Amino acid sequence: MLVVEDDPAIAGPLVEGLGYEGFRVQWARTGVEALAASGADLVLLDLGLPDIDGREVCRELAARGGIPVIIVTARGDEFDRIMLLEIGADDYVVKPFGFGELVARIRAVLRRGSPDRGSSPTRQQLGDLSIDRRSRRVLLGSAEVDLTAKEFDLLALLGAEPGAVCRREDIIARVWDEHWWGSTKTLDVHVASLRKKLGDPRWITTLRGVGYRLDVPR
Template sequence: MRILLVEDDDRVADALAGALRRNGYDVQRAGNAHDALAAPSVDLVLLDLGLPDRDGIEVCRELRARDGVPVIAVTARGAEPDRVRGLRSGADDYVVKPFGTAELLARIEAVLRRSVNQRIHDTRPLTLGDLTIRLGQRTVTLNGRPVPLTRKEFDILAVLVRAGGAAVPREHIIVEVWQSTYDGMSRTLDVHVATLRGKLGQAGIIVRTVRGFGYRLVAADDTTPDPATPVDG
């Protein structure tokens, strides 16, 4: 497995790279955001958020938007708001310095395992009524005929499909599709869902709104009630 280690501190980077190589990983090193974003494709990124040339949060979003590579944020920022911001930027895990090598290796193994399982899942065609979705190939067909979806429409559909019929929070969809936590993206999501509904409706598939929460993908004849959602006050 190939790991990109993004760390500007040479002492820390040398220690981490040595430990990873001793455990069988092929390690590439980048000391700044520019080199990280220019690096060849890898299986996982260990990303220090305190980079000298750019905010690591922005780098995380760009890495995930580019090829969906798993990212573990490695940082001294341990406050809860920082952890939440890092995870919402697309990081698969968040490790606070100082940390033990054994813990980091365990987290790497867990993230890589989830990533491999997801890739295996994505190679299998998924059938919903007369609709066939191939996530790995990014194709959707209705009775063998292509259903033309825009990139964002497909990305939204993929998030909902992977949820297996469960309701997905709006905020999660926005982070996964746009790598953003900006509140103004909510209206953009609604517009894309509306057009996606029109294209899937002919196949008997509905993108159902879960009021005050998000969306879920269901068959038109599905009468299962939506899960209860918290109500303010």
Template sequence: MRVLVVEDDPGIADLLVRGLRRAGYTAGSVSSGHQALAAAPEPDVVLLDLGLPDLDGVDVCRRLRRRSDVAIIVVTARGEEGDRVAALDEGADDYLVKPFGLAELLARIRAVLRRVHPVDASGPEVLRHGPLEIDLRTRKVTVAQREVALTPKEFDILESLAVDPGRVVTRQEILERAWDAHWYGPTKVLDVHIAALRRKLDVPGLVETVYGRGFRLGTADADPAGPVRR
């Protein structure tokens, strides 16, 4: 799957491209509307900012849609209803307002691809980090080629950390992803699942606690000749 990021802020573009590549996509970026329209080969997904230096993003969306059924997801700081309506009316498949988490963006991409390219979207999407491998389609997890049986909640927690290794994911973000979008219950339930996840993965330092903030996926390497080490 080829994803084109159309974003004139190089810092944001770089973060998105790196996150997409870690998630298994072929990703690149351009910084203007004309570059987006001239991109070749044509991508499967376009992440389109509206505030471009040469063309309005809505106009780029319109031109892309006239010639192609490429999946278009608007990613912009413009959250007004009028902007949303204009982009969706011109053919955008989804609309995401900055700031947003990478996990949500990847979920939006998967949802759009299921609607637009159901055959292409059926292929496996694998996250890899050190000895850890996560197949998002089959929900299979392996550590140094050892399959790990996780509960649905444990898998969702691990996925929320693995989509952007190293980034601190807050407790609330994990609870909203793994339990409910409006979770108001006790957060200690998360600690129980994190402890179980660590036991099953059996990789010291892989799931790190960042006190007062949340959790993140740390750095860990597998020693193919022996035990897993940090």
């Protein structure tokens, strides 16, 4: 795990406590150090960094794909929560937070990122769309589609049963958090972004009040 925090008074006890919980922890004090680090299974990112806006660091990490990011923020209103998820964060904790809550959120995010063996094929071809769950790559024809981690998770979930409806509450629980209590508008935002990147809105069908379905355009 990579902890990105510039304040030693906060980072020290946090790194030590996570070590006691069985995590191997690397500490980065700046955004530059965070972006240069490698090998992390999860990033715990404080937004208040001395060199780079933490939101930009989150966007860059999300663009690389596959590395879950939990944001640590002092902001707690709904607008900020939606913004954090839209820039690619997998979850967030609001200061001040309990250490037990933080560990529970870390373990939940790691569980969501673990593949469900046998639940869907590693590589899947749906018309011109290719989804590779092992490498977390998506191709449309021969062109790679640049997706954030959450956009990939959403597409992979819908693609697991093409033509079948995924209910909104099931998508939120499986892509975000089974205990998610924030606005569900973030799902609609991610669907809109995914449609745009796939180049044809017919890939994802909306069933109003129910959920979404992946369809191969004809």
